[in-house]
Amino acid sequence: AVISTTDFFMPIVDDPFTFGRIAATNAISDIYAMGGTPLMAIAIFGWPLDKLPPEVGQQVIEGGRSVCQEAGMMLAGGHSIDSPEPIFGLAVTGRVKIEHLKxxxxxxxxxxxxxxxxxxxxxxxxxxxxxxxxxxxxxxxxxxxxxxxxxxxxxxxxxxxxxxxxxxxxxxxxxxxxxxxxxxxxxxxxxxxxxxxxxxxxxxxxxxxxxxxxxxxxxxxxxxxxxxxxxxxxxxxxxxxxxxxxxxxxxxxxxxxxxxxxxxxxxxxxxxxxxxxxxxxxxxxxxx
The missing domain is CATH 3.90.650.10 (PurM-like C-terminal domain)
Structure with a gap:
């Protein structure tokens, strides 16, 4: 069976790379809770371009990418918007055998x-x-x-x-x-x-x-x-x-x-x- 989940939130730590890691780990969790293996993720990204430089936002994405690699899947693109506050998360697709679905x-x-x-x-x-x-x-x-x-x-x-x-x-x-x-x-x-x-x-x-x-x-x-x-x-x-x-x-x-x-x-x-x-x-x- 194909399973899918999404989650995103605003920063809870100051370091952008760490924020990306935490948000990605959190987003993938539902796949594991269902007994599944993550296959692919796409990023959900909002960034206040008038307040923070894009380079800092890139560090957030790289933090998320590092966790995707650890989980054995690709971060295959995503969608970004100009937002009042930073937000980051993933939409994750996974798979699980029907008889193993939790x-x-x-x-x-x-x-x-x-x-x-x-x-x-x-x-x-x-x-x-x-x-x-x-x-x-x-x-x-x-x-x-x-x-x-x-x-x-x-x-x-x-x-x-x-x-x-x-x-x-x-x-x-x-x-x-x-x-x-x-x-x-x-x-x-x-x-x-x-x-x-x-x-x-x-x-x-x-x-x-x-x-x-x-x-x-x-x-x-x-x-x-x-x-x-x-x-x-x-x-x-x-x-x-x-x-x-x-x-x-x-x-x-x-x-x-x-x-x-x-x-x-x-x-x-x-x-x-x-x-x-x-x-x-x-x-x-x-x-x-």
């Missing part, structure tokens, strides 16, 4: 839940905008955002990996809610097992929670169990180029563990898919 609506009761990247990107990019971030944490955030989710196309070959989605702008709480609603199930999350970037609590205490986290909670908070404001800020933190959220059946557990270990991941399950109970929250966050 959706976010096929989770089954008993599936174990895994997340391949730590949360906190929205908090760190907010700290960067407020000039409160350390160099070490900024580098860590960039490295995380530029990590391709290409393990998705390998996971697609394992029967019993029932659902995959990528965690992006709606945060863990939102994307897991989508999985549960689409699959007619519920989920329980062990918050203490959720991977979180270092120093996130310090940045939250310093006023670095992004506005998107509150908007996310306002949108789907009714699906979540009650939690502290700190936990809410992390569970609802909007991710840029976040990780894959993977639902793994018992029958696939051994093959999944072997593949992830070989790929250099050291994952702990963060929760489980459970039977839907209309008297209980769709997503239960256990902090104890």
């Amino acid at each position: 959706e976010n609506s096929k989770a089954q009761v008993g599936d174990q839940i895994y997340l391949t990247k730590p949360l906190g990107i929205g908090i760190l990019t907010t700290a960067q905008k407020q000039k409160k971030i350390t160099n070490e944490d900024e580098t860590r955030a960039i490295d995380t955002m530029c990590q391709l989710n290409d393990i998705g196309c390998k996971l697609a070959t394992i029967d019993g990996i029932n659902a995959i989605t990528d965690v992006t702008g709606f945060g863990l709480g939102g994307h897991l809610s989508e999985v549960c609603l689409g699959s007619n199930v519920a989920a329980v999350i062990d918050y203490n097992k959720v991977p979180i970037l270092p120093n996130i609590k310090d940045y939250l205490a310093n006023g670095c929670s992004p506005g998107g986290a509150q908007r996310n909670f306002d949108s789907y908070g009714h699906n979540l169990s009650p939690m502290s404001s700190e936990v809410q800020s992390i569970i609802c933190d909007p991710q840029t180029s976040g990780g894959l959220l993977i639902m793994v059946s018992d029958s696939a557990q051994a093959a999944f563990n072997e593949m992830m270990t070989e790929a250099g991941f050291n994952l702990e399950k963060i929760g489980e898919i459970i039977k839907l109970d209309n008297g209980k929250p769709l997503v239960q966050i256990n902090v104890e």
